Amino acid sequence: MGQLYRKLNAATAKPAKDISVAYHGVDILDPEESSDAGSFANFGDPLLAEIRARGKLPILAGGAGLYIRALLEGLDALPQRDDQFRERLKKRAEDEGREILYKELQAIDPVAAKGIPANNINRVTRALEVHHLTGKPISSFWERQRRPPKHPAVYIAIQWEPEVLRTRIRERAEAMFPALLKEVQSLVPEFYLGMEPGFRCLGYPEAVACVRGELQEDQALEAMIKTTNAYAKRQRTWFRRQVDAIWLTPGDDLAERAERAYREKL
RNA sequence: GGGGGUAUCGGUUAAUGGCUAAACCACUGGUCUCCAAAACCAGUACUCCAGGUUCGAAUCCUGGUACCCCCG
Numbered sequence: 082m083g084q085l086y087r088k089l090n091a092a093t094a095k096p097a098k099d100i101s102v103a104y105h106g107v108d109i110l111d112p113e114e115s116s117d118a119g120s121f122a123n124f125g126d127p128l129l130a131e132i133r134a135r136g137k138l139p140i141l142a143g144g145a146g147l148y149i150r151a152l153l154e155g156l157d158a159l160p161q162r163d164d165q166f167r168e169r170l171k172k173r174a175e176d177e178g179r180e181i182l183y184k185e186l187q188a189i190d191p192v193a194a195k196g197i198p199a200n201n202i203n204r205v206t207r208a209l210e211v212h213h214l215t216g217k218p219i220s221s222f223w224e225r226q227r228r229p230p231k232h233p234a235v236y237i238a239i240q241w242e243p244e245v246l247r248t249r250i251r252e253r254a255e256a257m258f259p260a261l262l263k264e265v266q267s268l269v270p271e272f273y274l275g276m277e278p279g280f281r282c283l284g285y286p287e288a289v290a291c292v293r294g295e296l297q298e299d300q301a302l303e304a305m306i307k308t309t310n311a312y313a314k315r316q317r318t319w320f321r322r323q324v325d326a327i328w329l330t331p332g333d334d335l336a337e338r339a340e341r342a343y344r345e346k347l
Numbered sequence: 348g349g350g351g352g353u354a355u356c357g358g359u360u361a362a363u364g365g366c367u368a369a370a371c372c373a374c375u376g377g378u379c380u381c382c383a384a385a386a387c388c389a390g391u392a393c394u395c396c397a398g399g400u401u402c403g404a405a406u407c408c409u410g411g412u413a414c415c416c417c418c419g
């Protein structure tokens with residue numbers, strides 16, 4: 082996710098430059114460009130086909146479950162995001178409260194309203210947006226018959242002991258933080274406001290707040306650790322419940338076991 | 348040794364002597380079809396201890412304990 086963005090290197094865990102694997106999808110957006118699951122899928126779909134055609138095995142590495150699903154399974158034919166419309170809704174939600182938007186959704190699309198929590202402003206917004214753009218309720222696009230995945234794949238996830246994972250996340254954040262601060266200082270406020278889409282990536286909002294003097298360094302670091310832990314938890318839930326992942330334990334020969342799992346499954 | 352203050356979920360705090368002790372964060376589980384490194388839902392868990400006053404105590408009183416501050 083963060084790896085998509087140019088200039089944001091310190092906290093995005095990009096692959097080392099001298100690595101012997103061909104990487105794609107790194108440094109393809111500027112921080113002011115927004116990304117979404119649909120455009121990610123559009124980017125990756127031909128790429129996967131092309132790599133396969135060369136007889137190579139593509140590997141998707143990352144934890145944004147929705148992006149991976151969008152790429153491997155495809156999305157329904159929903160329209161792309163409309164940022165202007167979203168801005169308007171956001172403003173209305175701030176001025177009049179989010180309940181207004183949900184009431185609107187209930188009026189336009191009771192089916193969708195039933196499936197979307199009233200407080201989930203993101204999904205309520207999306208549903209209203211689709212209606213705005215197409216004149217049709219988003220639920221009318223939901224008529225999805227189970228289609229075969231566009232790209233056959235095995236999901237492989239690593240199951241860490243909770244305490245070990247916690248420690249690794251802390252150490253990772255601590256290791257990244259000094260460079261992250263320096264990087265953000267060199268970008269904000271001179272070149273960026275720090276509110277652009279790229280700066281939504283883990284650790285960046287905290288570093289921006291620190292550069293602006295809103296947080297002490299140690300507070301920012303702790304906040305970054307916090308959000309990273311929360312993210313890891315969401316990942317765990319996603320790969321546990323949303324997809325049929327194979328869970329491997331660290332300490333084994335991961336590469337070997339992953340390959341075996343892959344052969345068994347396909 | 349003397350004086351004062353504080354004590355409520357893991358953390359920070361809320362509750363005129365009166366509903367089932369609350370909120371936020373953390374933690375655990377979960378939701379998910381285009382901002383997802385997002386947004387959201389649910390759950391666990393607390394009145395320092397022992398007495399007393401009272402119909403009724405987190406709240407008032409006594410003693411103890413722990414921590415903080417001041418004086419020696």
